[in-house]
Amino acid sequence: MGRLGDDGPALNEAPRLKDAADATAKPDSIRVGLFFQNFPSAQPKNSLFAMPTLTTQPPPPAAFARRFPRSPAPPPRSQPLELPAISFFGRTLAEYAQFFALDVTALRKRDVLDVAAGPSSFVAEACARGIAAVAIDPLYTSAPAELAARIAADYTHMFAQMRARPRLFKLKSFPSIDAAETDRRLAAQRFLADFGAQRFYGRYVGASLPRLPFFDGTFDLVLCAHLLFTYAARFDFDWHLAACRELARVSATEVRLHPLCGVDGKPYAGLGRLRRELKAAGIASELVRVNYEFFVGTDTMLVLKRASS
Numbered sequence: 001m002g003r004l005g006d007d008g009p010a011l012n013e014a015p016r017l018k019d020a021a022d023a024t025a026k027p028d029s030i031r032v033g034l035f036f037q038n039f040p041s042a043q044p045k046n047s048l049f050a051m052p053t054l055t056t057q058p059p060p061p062a063a064f065a066r067r068f069p070r071s072p073a074p075p076p077r078s079q080p081l082e083l084p085a086i087s088f089f090g091r092t093l094a095e096y097a098q099f100f101a102l103d104v105t106a107l108r109k110r111d112v113l114d115v116a117a118g119p120s121s122f123v124a125e126a127c128a129r130g131i132a133a134v135a136i137d138p139l140y141t142s143a144p145a146e147l148a149a150r151i152a153a154d155y156t157h158m159f160a161q162m163r164a165r166p167r168l169f170k171l172k173s174f175p176s177i178d179a180a181e182t183d184r185r186l187a188a189q190r191f192l193a194d195f196g197a198q199r200f201y202g203r204y205v206g207a208s209l210p211r212l213p214f215f216d217g218t219f220d221l222v223l224c225a226h227l228l229f230t231y232a233a234r235f236d237f238d239w240h241l242a243a244c245r246e247l248a249r250v251s252a253t254e255v256r257l258h259p260l261c262g263v264d265g266k267p268y269a270g271l272g273r274l275r276r277e278l279k280a281a282g283i284a285s286e287l288v289r290v291n292y293e294f295f296v297g298t299d300t301m302l303v304l305k306r307a308s309s
């Protein structure tokens with residue numbers, strides 16, 4: 001039995017514990033902990049489930065502190081030319097499956113984390129297919145109406161930018177920008193419906209790289225799209241290194257990152273150094289070509305594996 005199904009628990013019911021007979025099982029304490037973050041008055045004292053509240057991010061308890069990087073994320077330095085901020089923008093499971101080269105059927109009952117998930121419908125669609133998927137984004141501390149307003153503004157801006165720069169698009173994965181807009185607006189609608197229903201049950205977690213509120217090796221697969229490298233003008237090299245190490249820490253098997261270029265379509269300048277420093281930290285990396293290219297230069301992903309995995 002998978003831990004997550006299509007539906008969360010009823011309002012007065014704690015999240016289900018995973019079937020002990022499931023060989024792929026991991027402790028459910030992290031998601032139960034997330035439940036208590038949303039209902040702090042229900043949180044037992046001195047419990048395994050006692051966790052920091054993500055919305056306010058107090059110092060983590062001693063049991064967690066050793067797993068977090070010591071320094072917080074540096075402040076953003078400058079804004080990218082085309083985009084006024086980090087867009088709250090998302091995609092469907094079908095598009096994720098292309099740029100991450102996913103075998104969706106093989107992921108059934110696996111624990112999958114989507115970091116910087118935005119208004120993607122990947123997690124909603126994955127859970128509907130029996131994948132135990134969780135999404136992370138700093139904006140998930142917002143109310144659904146606030147996110148709907150943010151989506152309306154960012155999508156209008158984003159598609160105007162795309163139409164103003166048609167030469168930056170290869171359109172291998174969609175026949176036109178119109179088709180991409182229809183698909184991605186559908187993704188956002190699916191996200192909003194699922195977020196409204198599931199946000200109190202640990203499927204959507206408000207948190208930011210480079211600190212993730214999960215135990216080491218919690219997820220079979222960790223995905224992160226359109227944050228690292230895309231917004232290289234906002235986050236410096238040290239942030240990228242800390243983010244990669246944190247993504248690898250919470251993964252049991254591997255991390256996939258996409259794309260490896262910035263908003264100008266040029267490869268991330270620090271990629272070689274990043275891979276060398278990750279290797280020195282015991283994290284192997286591999287560049288993999290994928291059967292996808294919408295924005296120019298988006299036909300690769302980076303796969304990270306901890307030496308111990």
Ligand SMILES: C[S@@+](CC[C@H](N)C(=O)[O-])C[C@H]1O[C@@H](n2cnc3c(N)ncnc32)[C@H](O)[C@@H]1O
Pocket residue numbers: 073086087088089090091115116117118119120136137138139207208209210224225226227
């Ligand atoms: C362009 S969206 C990408 C959404 C999705 N991954 C995709 O590929 O369609 C980037 C997301 O990163 C989120 N974000 C910004 N800063 C972040 C951080 N420090 N850690 C994690 N996510 C962050 C934003 O809120 C936004 O939703």
